[in-house]
Amino acid sequence: MKTTRRITVLGTTALAGLAFAGAAAAQDDTMTIGITQNNVGxxxxxxxxxxxxxNAAAELDNVDTIVLDAGGDVARQIAQIQDLIQQQVDAIIIWPTNGQAVVPAVRQAKQAGIPVVITNSNIAEEGFDFIASFSGPDNITQGSRSAEIMCDRFKEQGIETEAQIVQISGQPGYTTALERAKGFEDRLPEVCPEVTLVETQPGDWNREKSQRVMESFLTKYDDIDGVYAGDDNMGVGALNAAKAAGRAEDITFVGATNFAVGYEAMGRGEYWGSIYQSPVDDAEAALQTAIDVLNGAEVPFLNYFDTPKITQENMEEFDKPVF
Structure with missing residues (x-):
């Protein structure tokens, strides 16, 4: 019978009482897959x-899962990975809290003969030799596409030779944040070379913090034509600050993962565009990738799923996000 256990691990001994082992899995052909996530809350x-x-795991009779949440704490996630290794799970899925910091623990899993699938946000390149696959979005492409959305909008407005923008990035040190920023910053001068990115500040994926960051930008800069945010949660925080200051109508807001709040703001004509990404697709792809690896199937090392552009002009082609 399929079992799912959601656990927050505080130390390296916290899973000692769980009776999951690779040897037992081999006897009944049941795969035990552990996942440690970044910060569910x-x-x-x-x-x-x-x-x-x-939900996806519950549909499979031959898969048991151990579902962990690091709560944004790098040390806790490393401890969780080490606990899963000690339990001799068949595979480990990691949504890294920090792509650099988890590399030594991923190496330990590799040395223990446990395949690792990285999900959503990749680890640092020096860890690539220790993982079976990355499953998730191409975050650099997302940032690049966001730059194209922004540039196209400026061209429609006739301000592509003078526009100034600010950027609200995600959590510092977090691979997704770094890659989305890089994709945007590299692509923008290629498509709109005269647009100026005047400043970048982190919003830590938090709407309230991003609103405060935008309030500071509005105080500092009299001329802001565009805001690029690493996801719509932060983008809507920036929008709220601009609305409160009476400046939202003059600013183009573009995100890099379309949230329900971003979709709704697009429908109101307040938020211009984003990148459409499904957490359901993300989760199901990670689980399937781990299963494929365990079954010996050929899996792409970078197993990306597509994330298309969404703007006010084509949003009717997409369902409202469920998150």
Whole structure:
């Protein structure tokens, strides 16, 4: 019978009482897959991802899962990985809290003969030799596409030779934040070379913090034509600050993961565009990738799923996000 256990691990001995082992799995052909996530409580995307992961696993008779949440704590996630290694699970899925910091623990899993699938946000390149696959979005492409959305809008407005923008990035040190920023910053001068990115500040994936960041930008800069945010949760925080200051109508807001609040703001004509990404697709792809690896199937090392552009002009082609 399929079992799912959701656990928050505080130390390296916290899973000692769980009786999951690779040897037992081999006897009954049941795969035990452990997942340690970044921070389920930080936003609705991660909450939806976790539920989708559990739902997908529940449909499979031969898969048991151990579902962990690091709560944004790097040390806790490393401890969780080490606990899963000690339990001799068949595979480990990691949504890294920090792509650099988890590399030594991923190496330990590799040395223990346990395949690792990285989900959503990749680890640092020096860890690539220790993982079976990355499953998730191409975050650099997302940032690049967001730059194209922004540039196209400026061209429609006739301000592509003078526009100034600010950027609200995600959590510092977090691979997704770094890659989305890089994709945007590299692509923008290629498509709109005269647009100026005047400043970047982190919003930590948090709407309230991003609103405060935008309030500071509005005080500092009299001329802001565009805001690029690493996801719509932060983008809507920036929108709220601009609305309160009476400046929202003059600013183009573009995100990099379309949340329900971003979709709704697009429908009101307040938010211009984003990148459409499903946490359900994300979770199901990660689980399937781990299963494929365990079954010996050929899996792409970078197993991306598509994330298309969404704007006010084509949003009717997309369902409202569930997160």
């Amino acid at each position: 930080v936003d609705s995307y991660q909450t939806t991802y976790e539920q989708a992961f559990e």
